[in-house]
Amino acid sequence: MKALRIIPYFYLFIALLFIYDFIDKIIKGEGYFWLGLAIAAVAIFMFFFRRNSVRRMEGYKNNQPKK
Template sequence: MNYLKFTQYVYLVFGAYFIYDGFTKLNNPNLGTPWLSFIIAGVAVFMFFFRRKFAKKFEDRNKKL
């Protein structure tokens, strides 16, 4: 279960990629609409913080046992 501590950072990588993708689409209108990329990036960043909070709760619960 130690790998779960590191998988939360994958969400940050995806978030950074989709922010980059959104800005490239924003600068070049022929590539499509950038808003979907920004929405996916927002969800990825939200999931990072959600997973981090959940992992901390899980770890604290195991320390009490």
């Protein structure tokens, strides 16, 4: 279960890498820089989505009756 709490932060790391790539390509004047921005946006969305789903699973786990 600890791995599920760490995985969303990998998405955040990937988003930061692609934002850096986006800025670097704009400065250098290269093409296809929008693809990096789109991937960063998807990674940020996945960060919030996965974090919310982990919280929801923990909530369900805490509300189950003890056997």
